Amino acid sequence: xxxxxxxxxxxxxxxxxxxxxxxxxxxxxxxxxxxxxxxxxxxxxxxxxxxxxxxxxxxxxxxxxxxxxxxxxxxxxxxxxxxxxxxxxxxxxxxxxxxxxxxxxxxxxxxxxxxxxxxxxxxxxxxxxxxxxxxxxxxxxxxxxxxxxxxxxxxxxxxxxxxxxxxxxxxxxxxxxxxxxxxxxxxxxxxxxxxxxxxxxxxxxxxxxxxxxxxxxxxxxxxxxxxxxxxxxxxxxxxxxxxxxxxxxxxxxxxxxxxxxxxxxxxxxxxxxxxxxxxxxxxxxxxxxxxxxxxxxxxxxxxxxxxxxxxxxxxxxxxxxxxxxxxxxxxxxxxxxxxxxxxxxxxxxxxxxxxxxxxxxxxxxxxxxxxxxxxxx
Numbered sequence: 001x002x003x004x005x006x007x008x009x010x011x012x013x014x015x016x017x018x019x020x021x022x023x024x025x026x027x028x029x030x031x032x033x034x035x036x037x038x039x040x041x042x043x044x045x046x047x048x049x050x051x052x053x054x055x056x057x058x059x060x061x062x063x064x065x066x067x068x069x070x071x072x073x074x075x076x077x078x079x080x081x082x083x084x085x086x087x088x089x090x091x092x093x094x095x096x097x098x099x100x101x102x103x104x105x106x107x108x109x110x111x112x113x114x115x116x117x118x119x120x121x122x123x124x125x126x127x128x129x130x131x132x133x134x135x136x137x138x139x140x141x142x143x144x145x146x147x148x149x150x151x152x153x154x155x156x157x158x159x160x161x162x163x164x165x166x167x168x169x170x171x172x173x174x175x176x177x178x179x180x181x182x183x184x185x186x187x188x189x190x191x192x193x194x195x196x197x198x199x200x201x202x203x204x205x206x207x208x209x210x211x212x213x214x215x216x217x218x219x220x221x222x223x224x225x226x227x228x229x230x231x232x233x234x235x236x237x238x239x240x241x242x243x244x245x246x247x248x249x250x251x252x253x254x255x256x257x258x259x260x261x262x263x264x265x266x267x268x269x270x271x272x273x274x275x276x277x278x279x280x281x282x283x284x285x286x287x288x289x290x291x292x293x294x295x296x297x298x299x300x301x302x303x304x305x306x307x308x309x310x311x312x313x314x315x316x317x318x319x320x321x322x323x324x325x326x327x328x329x330x331x332x333x334x335x336x337x338x339x340x341x342x343x344x345x346x347x348x349x350x351x352x353x354x355x356x357x358x359x360x361x362x363x364x365x366x367x368x369x370x371x372x373x374x375x376x377x
Contacts, residue, residue: 109279169351293338
């Protein structure tokens with residue numbers, strides 16, 4: 001089986017979907033199939049084992065360049081390499097693939113539908129236009145969570161029979177260092193953690209406002225560490241921190257390395273992720289794999305992933321968010337009860353399992369495409 005992969009996100013700094021592309025691909029190439037990875041510009045890093053794959057890269061840059069690449073070079077390469085199945089890793093499929101070529105697309109979330117105001121206008125428009133097209137063209141559709149699968153089937157009822165849930169896995173980060181290692185990031189006392197790109201969907205303004213409202217009632221001088229690169233949107237986190245007089249209580253690390261991230265997870269009191277919408281929520285299982293409990297939203301996939309290792313709140317209710325922060329920061333017994341479930345919950349999610357399930361979906365898609373071809377002859 002020859003499998004072509006839209007690996008465009010390997011050319012960008014690692015984020016949630018980029019990590020999905022990299023980690024799942026790393027496991028897939030171990031399964032003795034022929035893989036062809038296609039990127040619009042050279043990938044930032046590849047650390048895959050074995051020789052069961054080929055990488056093709058162009059020199060297309062910028063958003064417009066990637067759009068042109070996806071509808072020109074990408075299908076051209078797929079034909080050139082005589083691909084049996086094409087996998088769109090992030091909501092897209094090229095329009096001009098041969099009728100005989102099976103196709104699978106991963107739909108990570110429906111942010112454009114449920115939290116569209118948190119997206120760049122161009123990104124929202126492209127999702128609304130290109131996602132339905134990919135869903136219609138795909139032989140099988142993978143989602144990261146049952147929540148996304150249900151939302152997809154509700155929004156696109158004809159897709160229901162094609163949808164398969166393939167949960168993500170926990171990434172094996174570098175071994176964590178001692179707490180003193182974090183002093184280079186300006187962290188010198190106990191803290192709770194936020195991990196993610198700084199963008200409106202992550203609900204950081206409410207998290208900071210809730211924290212500011214309760215910091216004088218806490219039993220200690222609490223610290224919030226915000227780890228993540230800048231995204232987009234009106235919120236300037238540094239300005240909000242200043243407005244709320246939180247300079248002594250917030251550390252902004254910016255983008256962190258995997259060794260820094262593992263150390264941040266390992267020593268955190270808990271992870272706060274009150275997002276407005278997520279297709280899965282990788283930081284949840286990454287934090288839980290270190291025995292760290294989570295505070296997260298009661299929306300989309302987040303309750304499904306957090307399980308019984310977290311406290312769920314309405315992310316639009318700042319008072320509920322503040323109350324949950326007080327529980328985590330002042331009630332060690334309750335926090336320890338949640339932490340006791342964290343590692344076991346995270347252990348259910350592995351990239352090895354995800355790769356095997358993905359190959360099952362690929363096989364289904366090949367069979368479906370062959371049956372379609374036969375019915376047309």
